[in-house]
Amino acid sequence: xxxxxxxxxxxxxxxxxxxxxxxxxxxxxxxxxxxxxxxxxxxxxxxxxxxxxxxxxxxxxxxxxxxxxxxxxxxxxxxxxxxxxxxxxxxxxxxxxxxxxxxxxxxxxxxxxxxxxxxxxxxxxxxxxxxxxxxxxxxxxxxxxxxxxxxxxxxxxxxxxxxxxxxxxxxxxxxxxxxxxxxxxxxxxxxxxxxxxxxxxxxxxxxxxxxxxxxxxxxxxxxxxxxxxxxxxxxxxxxxxxxxxxxxxxxxxxxxxxxxxxxxxxxxxxxxxxxxxxxxxxxxxxxxxxxxxxxxxxxxxxxxxxxxxxxxxxxxxxxxxxxxxxxxxxxxxxxxxxxxxxxxxxxxxxxxxxxxxxxxxxxxxxxxxxxxxxxxxxxxxxxxxxxxxxxxxxxxxxxxxxxxxxxxxxxxxxxxxxxxxxxxxxxxxxxxxxxxxxxxxxxxxxxxxxxxxxxxxxxxxxxxxxxxxxxxxxxxxxxxxxxxxxxxxxxxxxxxxxxxxxxxxxxxxxxxxxxxxxxxxxxxxxxxxxxxxxxxxxxxxxxxxxx
Amino acid sequence: xxxxxxxxxxxxxxxxxxxxxxxxxxxxxxxxxxxxxxxxxxxxxxxxxxxxxxxxxxxxxxxxxxxxxxxxxxxxxxxxxxxxxxxxxxxxxxxxxxxxxxxxxxxxxxxxxxxxxxxxxxxxxxxxxxxxxxxxxxxxxxxxxxxxxxxxxxxxxxxxxxxxxxxxxxxxxxxxxxxxxxxxxxxxxxxxxxxxxxxxxxxxxxxxxxxxxxxxxxxxxxxxxxxxxxxxxxxxxxxxxxxxxxxxxxxxxxxxxxxxxxxxxxxxxxxxxxxxxxxxxxxxxxxxxxxxxxxxxxxxxxxxxxxxxxxxxxxxxxxxxxxxxxxxxxxxxxxxxxxxxxxxxxxxxxxxxxxxxxxxxxxxxxxxxxxxxxxxxxxxxxxxxxxxxxxxxxxxxxxxxxxxxxxxxxxxxxxxxxxxxxxxxxxxxxxxxxx
Numbered sequence: 001x002x003x004x005x006x007x008x009x010x011x012x013x014x015x016x017x018x019x020x021x022x023x024x025x026x027x028x029x030x031x032x033x034x035x036x037x038x039x040x041x042x043x044x045x046x047x048x049x050x051x052x053x054x055x056x057x058x059x060x061x062x063x064x065x066x067x068x069x070x071x072x073x074x075x076x077x078x079x080x081x082x083x084x085x086x087x088x089x090x091x092x093x094x095x096x097x098x099x100x101x102x103x104x105x106x107x108x109x110x111x112x113x114x115x116x117x118x119x120x121x122x123x124x125x126x127x128x129x130x131x132x133x134x135x136x137x138x139x140x141x142x143x144x145x146x147x148x149x150x151x152x153x154x155x156x157x158x159x160x161x162x163x164x165x166x167x168x169x170x171x172x173x174x175x176x177x178x179x180x181x182x183x184x185x186x187x188x189x190x191x192x193x194x195x196x197x198x199x200x201x202x203x204x205x206x207x208x209x210x211x212x213x214x215x216x217x218x219x220x221x222x223x224x225x226x227x228x229x230x231x232x233x234x235x236x237x238x239x240x241x242x243x244x245x246x247x248x249x250x251x252x253x254x255x256x257x258x259x260x261x262x263x264x265x266x267x268x269x270x271x272x273x274x275x276x277x278x279x280x281x282x283x284x285x286x287x288x289x290x291x292x293x294x295x296x297x298x299x300x301x302x303x304x305x306x307x308x309x310x311x312x313x314x315x316x317x318x319x320x321x322x323x324x325x326x327x328x329x330x331x332x333x334x335x336x337x338x339x340x341x342x343x344x345x346x347x348x349x350x351x352x353x354x355x356x357x358x359x360x361x362x363x364x365x366x367x368x369x370x371x372x373x374x375x376x377x378x379x380x381x382x383x384x385x386x387x388x389x390x391x392x393x394x395x396x397x398x399x400x401x402x403x404x405x406x407x408x409x410x411x412x413x414x415x416x417x418x419x420x421x422x423x424x425x426x427x428x429x430x431x432x433x434x435x436x437x438x439x440x441x442x443x444x445x446x447x448x449x450x451x452x453x454x455x456x457x458x459x460x461x462x463x464x465x466x467x468x469x470x471x472x473x474x475x476x477x478x479x480x481x482x483x484x485x486x487x488x489x490x491x492x493x494x495x496x497x498x499x500x501x502x503x504x505x506x507x508x509x510x511x512x513x514x515x516x517x518x519x520x521x522x523x524x525x526x527x528x529x530x531x532x533x534x535x536x537x538x539x540x541x542x543x544x545x546x547x
Numbered sequence: 548x549x550x551x552x553x554x555x556x557x558x559x560x561x562x563x564x565x566x567x568x569x570x571x572x573x574x575x576x577x578x579x580x581x582x583x584x585x586x587x588x589x590x591x592x593x594x595x596x597x598x599x600x601x602x603x604x605x606x607x608x609x610x611x612x613x614x615x616x617x618x619x620x621x622x623x624x625x626x627x628x629x630x631x632x633x634x635x636x637x638x639x640x641x642x643x644x645x646x647x648x649x650x651x652x653x654x655x656x657x658x659x660x661x662x663x664x665x666x667x668x669x670x671x672x673x674x675x676x677x678x679x680x681x682x683x684x685x686x687x688x689x690x691x692x693x694x695x696x697x698x699x700x701x702x703x704x705x706x707x708x709x710x711x712x713x714x715x716x717x718x719x720x721x722x723x724x725x726x727x728x729x730x731x732x733x734x735x736x737x738x739x740x741x742x743x744x745x746x747x748x749x750x751x752x753x754x755x756x757x758x759x760x761x762x763x764x765x766x767x768x769x770x771x772x773x774x775x776x777x778x779x780x781x782x783x784x785x786x787x788x789x790x791x792x793x794x795x796x797x798x799x800x801x802x803x804x805x806x807x808x809x810x811x812x813x814x815x816x817x818x819x820x821x822x823x824x825x826x827x828x829x830x831x832x833x834x835x836x837x838x839x840x841x842x843x844x845x846x847x848x849x850x851x852x853x854x855x856x857x858x859x860x861x862x863x864x865x866x867x868x869x870x871x872x873x874x875x876x877x878x879x880x881x882x883x884x885x886x887x888x889x890x891x892x893x894x895x896x897x898x899x900x901x902x903x904x905x906x907x908x909x910x911x912x913x914x915x916x917x918x919x920x921x922x923x924x925x926x927x928x929x930x931x932x933x934x935x936x937x938x939x940x941x942x943x944x945x946x947x948x949x950x951x952x953x954x955x956x957x958x959x960x961x962x963x964x965x966x967x968x969x970x971x972x973x974x975x976x977x978x979x980x981x982x
Contacts, residue, residue, distance in 0.1 A: 232569075248711075249926035262625040265904050265925045280569040307576045322576050358579045359624070361645045363672070366748045377644050377674055379582035423584045423643050424626075472627060 047514050047546035048504040050403035050442045050452050052079050057335075057345055057394065060298040062124075064333045064347070066285055067215035067229040067300075068172040069185025071122050073289055080111025083516075083544025091536035093494060093526045096486045097146040099134030099162065106130040112172070119176040127169045134162040139482045141252055141266075142239040142275045144195040144207040151357045151382060152310040152321035153275055154241055155253045155261070157477060158199050166193035177219065187213040189233075197241070201250045201266040201273060205239035217289075225289040231304055233281045240274040241266055256321065257357060257382040257421045258428070258483040259471050272312055275320065279308035283327075296335040303328045318373040322358040327351070345394040345409075350387070357382035382421045389414040400442055403450070408439040417490060424470040430491045434460035440500075450504045454520075458496040462528060465491035488529045494536075498522035504546075514546040584641045587673045588682035590689045591615055591636040591651050593664060598693075600754040602686050610694055612636030615653035615664055617690075619673075621645045622909035637679045644674045648909055650919040651692050652953045665952045666692030666759070667915025670747070691759060693916040698896040699726025700735075700856055701950050703784055703971065706932035706964040707901060708924045709849050710806050712799020715928075716790045716823075717807040718847060719964075722856065723784040723935075723971055725948050730779050733772025734860060735896075737787065737816075738764035740853040741837065741887045745902040745910040745921070750880035759914040762855060762895065763878060764888035766845060767835035768816055769863050777976060782945025784971040789845055791815040791828035799928070806930050806963045811979040818845045829978060834863035835871065835888040849927040851901025853913045857894040892916060899954045901933075908955070920955025932964030944970045 056063050059074035087104040094100065112124025137160055140146040142153040144164060174185035189211040196204050215229030243250060249267035256262075266273045283304025290297040306325040311317035331349035338344055359381045362373045394409030417430040440454035467487050473479045500520035508515055520540050526533040591612045598604035617638035619628040628640040632651075650667035668690050682688040703723035709715035720737070724730050741763045742750060752763070768787070770777055779785060788809035797805050810825065817823065817830040819842035824830070833840065847854075863870060871877050877886040898917035902910055904925040911921050924931040935957055939947035946969035949957045967973065973980060 232566075234569075249929060256624065260624070262623075263905055267926050280572055282569065282573070305573065307573045309572065309576075322579070324576050356579075358576060359582075361623070361672070361674070363646065363670070364747055376672060378579045379644065380579050381582050381643075422582050472625075 047079055047081070047512055048403050048450055048452075048506060049502045049516050049518065049546075050400065050440075050450070050504075052081060052546065054396065054398065054402065054404050055079055057396065058343065060296055060333045060335055061289070064298055064331060065227075065287060065300060066187070066213060066231070066302055067185065067217065067227045067287060068187035068213060069174045069183040069215040069217040069229070070225070070227045070287065070289065071124065071172060071185065072174045072177060072183045073217065073219075073225055073291065076112075076122075078111075078113030079546070080109075080113075081544055081546040082109040083107070083542050085540060085542045087538070087540045089536065089538045091524070091534060093489075093492065093524050093533045093536040095147060095489050096138055096482055097140050098137060100136035100159075102132060102134045104130055104132040121176050122172075122174040124172045125170065128166075130164075130166045130168070132162070132164040132166075134164065136160070137162055139253075139478070141197060141201045141241040141273070142203055142205065144193050144205050144237060144239075149325060149353075149355050149384070150277070150308060150310065150321075150323055151255060151257045151355075151384070152323070153255050154201075154239075154264070154266075154273055155255050155478070155482065156201055156241070156250060156266075157253075157481065158250070160202075161198040162195055163198065164193065164195040166191060174217075181219045183217040183219070185215045185217070185229075187211075187215070187229075195239075200243040200245055200248065201241035201252055202244060203239035203241040203273075205237065207235070207237040209233060209235040223291050225291070226286070227289070228286045229284055231281070231283040231285075233279075233306075235277070235279040235281075235306075235308075237277040237279075238275070242273060243267060253478045254320075256359060258419065258486065259426060259469050259473060259479050260382075260421055261473065261478055263476075263478070274312050276311045276314065276317070277308055278311075279306050281306035281325075294337045298333040299331070300333075301328070301330045316364075316372060318362060318364075319360045319375060319378075321360070322378070324356040324358070325353070326355075327353045341397060341399045343396045343398050345392075345396070347390070347392045349390045351390070352385070352387045354383060354385040356380045357384075380422070382419070384419045385417070387416045400444060403442055406439065406441045409437070411436040411438075421471070424472075426469045426471055428467045428469075428487055429465065430462070430487070431464040432460055432462050432491065432493070434458065436496075438498075448506050450506070452500075452502040452504070454498075454500040456496075456498040456522070458498070459494065460496075461493045462491040485532060488532055492529050492533050493527040494524045495527060496522055496524040498538075509545075509547060512547055516542075516544055516546065518542040582643050584643055585673065585676045586639060586641050587619070587677045588637050588639045588679040588688065589617070589649055589677070590679075590682045591617065591632050591638065591664075591666070592689050592691050593636075594691050594693060597757050598691055598759055599757045602689065602691055602758050604691055604757075607694075609657070610662075610664065611655055612664065612692070615651050615692075618650045618652075620648045620650065620908070622648065622905075622907075625905075633679075635679075635683070637682055639679060642673060645672075646670045646909065647673050648911065649690050650915055650953065651690055652919050652951050654951075655694070662694040663916070663952045664692050664694055665916050665919040666690055667911070667919050669911050670909055690915075693759060693892055693914075695892070695895065695916055695952070698856075699724050699728060699730045699781070700779070701725045701897045701935065701948060702854065702856075702899050703948055704932060704934045704961075704964060704966075704968060705854075705899065705901075706807065707847055707849060707851060708926065708931055709928045710794075710799050710930050711803045711928050712801035712805075713928055714794070714797065714799035714805045715846055715849055716792070716797070716844070717794040717805050717809060718789040719807065719809055719812060719966070720787045720854070721784050721966065721971075722779075722787070723948065724779045724781050725950055727781050729781070731772070731775050732770040732777035732779055732785065733774050734858060734862060735770045736764075736767050736834070736857050736859060736863070736890075737770075737831070738762075738767045738835075738855050738857065738888065738890060739847055740855060740898075740900075740913055741765045742912050743852050744848045744850050745853075745900075745907050745912055747910045749912045750883070752878060752880055756878060756889075759916060760892055761878070762890045762892070762898070762913050762917055764835060764855075764890055765837045766833060767863070767888050768831040769834045770814075771829070771832065773862075777974070779974055780972075782941055782943060782972050783974045784967055785814070785974060785977075786812040786966055787814045787816050787831060788812040788828075789816060789847075790823050791817075791825040812966070813974070813977050813979075816845050818842050820844060827978070827982075832865070834865050835877075836865065837887050838885050840865075848901075850903045851923055853898070853900040853918070855890065855898035855913075855917055856896045857890050858896060859894060897950075897952075899958075916952075919951075919953040920957075922954040922958040924960050929962070930964075931960050931962045933958040934961045934964070934968055937969050943972075945972055946970060 594604035
């Protein structure tokens with residue numbers, strides 16, 4: 001099965017990788033008819049990190065829309081990049097299940113453009129491979145990503161090392177404008193990953209996800225457009241914690257919700273250690289676009305609902321839980337071309353997520369004809385919800401050909417987290433506000449060299465947090481060390497500072513080829529709960545090519 | 548071309564099936580409503596006579612069932628609700644719908660004698676509200692308890708799990724006089740109960756056996772003596788070992804040395820293996836063995852078995868067909884020809900049940916009047932035993948142990964297990980004192 005998965009991976013990898021290279025062959029294509037240099041269309045020039053950042057900021061549909069077909073509304077040109085990355089993060093200011101000292105290696109490629117041979121059909125692709133080494137991660141013996149939202153998993157208190165690998169590939173394609181009014185598009189995303197815990201109890205967790213989003217955009221004259229898309233994805237995950245040192249039993253917890261769990265032992269002769277996740281999601285969204293020479297507006301709304309069943313065995317499956325994960329969001333993204341040299345971007349969004357946790361009452365029917373778990377009843381036992389209001393404002397001085405001279409901006413986020421376990425009724429609520437200001441200056445040195453230097457400062461402040469626990473496990477290690485500590489981490493404020501620097505050398509391998517080397521660091525210092533949390537240092541290094 | 552159409556049709560059918568399955572899954576999830584706690588009443592009925600298989604038994608009006616502690620335990624969620632019975636013997640609790648083990652513990656004094664009032668029902672589905680009136684009118688919501696006399700003897704320490712490396716020969720069982728009178732061990736029987744391992748699917752016994760009137764022994768050992776040969780005074784204990792050897796000299800499969808020097812115990816429960824006999828240590832005599840005798844060793848489950856002490860008041864003999872008779876002193880489960888020793892509730896002095904781990908506490912297989920709960924060391928081959936909680940001391944320094952007939956609360960896990968913890972004394976007749 002593993003070999004088969006890798007074969008699938010390899011195939012998808014090749015397809016996704018070829019997208020950007022295929023687009024490269026079309027680089028001499030003229031800009032589409034609806035492209036207008038004053039509206040932000042970036043003609044083919046030297047690529048650099050600043051130019052690609054500008055592409056992504058200016059093209060609202062490309063960056064903010066889930067509807068692949070609407071990319072045709074963006075005056076986006078060709079770009080392509082490939083890079084190798086190294087990320088480090090270290091420090092105690094983190095969620096309990098995150099590693100304390102992590103290293104990630106990555107390879108990624110990303111690019112797209114219009115294909116002249118297909119009447120300017122737009123194709124974009126992305127591929128990334130990431131290998132993460134986590135150290136001292138706790139309370140997870142099942143999941144690839146323990147923070148993805150499911151309350152049903154097996155946890156253990158050991159500080160463990162994990163090695164996680166993820167292949168992630170995505171393709172978006174938008175047809176040419178058909179019948180002068182209609183664009184069809186489709187977005188595909190395939191992920192396949194493995195996570196291996198390095199300390200007993202140790203699962204080898206596999207995860208795969210296939211996501212498809214067909215969409216349509218209808219142009220209503222020159223300035224207006226309406227679009228919509230449908231979404232379906234399927235995700236599978238399987239983790240079975242077993243012991244390498246087979247004669248020693250390991251403490252584990254069967255989690256139903258933070259603070260509500262069953263103490264367990266995983267060993268050679270006992271243990272409920274396997275979890276099999278099967279998720280299906282359907283959703284969709286709509287959007288309205290306004291375009292003029294000076295202003296672009298994208299108003300969009302998205303809704304999705306994922307249902308995930310969790311069982312504990314392939315042979316005699318017992319439902320250990322089901323989640324209904326409902327998400328909706330509305331967003332307003334705008335771009336103002338104040339003058340050929342000045343651009344302003346304003347983005348506002350509201351995201352809401354609600355996860356119901358369903359538990360079952362079951363009885364095993366051991367009669368020969370049946371021999372399986374029978375569901376007698378089920379009920380929603382918990383809910384976790386989150387709501388985010390985000391706002392961002394960015395000014396960009398666009399006087400460096402297809403890149404920019406400098407940019408400044410501010411990001412604001414209001415976060416509200418509410419968890420409830422209905423009986424015995426227990427609640428936890430957290431409200432946070434965070435703000436970040438940033439600025440980047442693009443220094444051009446000679447005709448081929450550039451240096452992009454950035455600084456940022458951020459803060460997070462907790463305005464309210466409360467926990468009211470009425471379960472029977474308040475004095476246990478799992479509650480004190482996990483549930484309570486994680487609650488404190490969610491409501492811990494911080495101050496942060498960061499810096500980044502990117503050097504780019506252009507006109508290598510031809511006029512569009514560039515080499516870049518980038519380094520960035522961010523430092524977070526906890527303001528609250530200093531007995532539990534201190535700081536967190538993030539550092540990343542990247543080297544790559546653009547062509 | 549035709550093949551291509553077929554392929555497209557098949558692909559379309561598969562896509563439709565997958566989508567249909569996805570929609571079904573979502574609809575089923577949406578059938579769930581937010582949980583509403585339910586108020587459930589149960590009536591506690593104290594029965595001294597026969598209880599039929601339907602749970603019908605004549606309540607004994609002389610037994611007061613008010614003020615008993617009632618625990619509703621949902622092992623699937625590790626949820627516990629505790630309450631007490633009212634003057635009518637009715638207990639009401641607020642719980643979520645689920646499968647519950649309802650256990651009752653308490654005691655009463657009658658004519659100067661203390662009786663336990665313990666009982667339990669396992670895996671009772673509680674899905675809707677049950678009013679006290681409904682509980683009083685329906686046997687479905689009744690918990691039958693059987694008064695049992697507080698005996699002086701109890702298990703004080705048991706080591707069944709073995710040592711790392713699959714080493715299991717060091718199992719031992721310590722029986723303690725927790726009372727204030729001498730108890731003569733002569734004729735006392737020590738039984739390993741059926742089924743050997745905790746299970747969610749216990750055996751079904753013939754209807755004429757009724758409910759909770761008997762427990763069934765797989766292997767029964769009897770102390771020697773003729774009546775007053777083996778006195779056990781208050782504060783004294785007697786230890787039985789699977790193999791009376793110094794196991795600290797032996798290594799398990801991991802190379803680690805095992806625990807327990809069992810070479811000085813009072814009795815060896817030896818089943819006939821000449822290579823495993825310690826000639827210095829008196830052997831207990833097995834008087835019953837379901838199926839054929841295992842002459843290699845008497846190994847009880849390292850996952851945890853269930854045991855009881857009972858007093859038949861006479862000398863028993865293995866294979867005595869005049870005594871061991873099907874339906875009278877033995878019984879076979881429905882669908883099986885294997886006979887097990889039929890032990891009347893009235894003869895039981897103490898009992899204890901072990902389960903694999905805390906997630907198996909809903910797999911109790913012996914009646915609540917023998918043990919209202921269950922104990923576990925949660926693993927096997929982990930050098931861990933159970934010991935009874937000490938709640939006091941006699942003037943001579945010997946311990947007084949907690950004995951509520953609920954091993955969930957009476958016992959705690961200990962690593963390593965030891966003989967005669969807390970200063971328990973050795974009986975004067977013990978062979979090792981008279982070498």
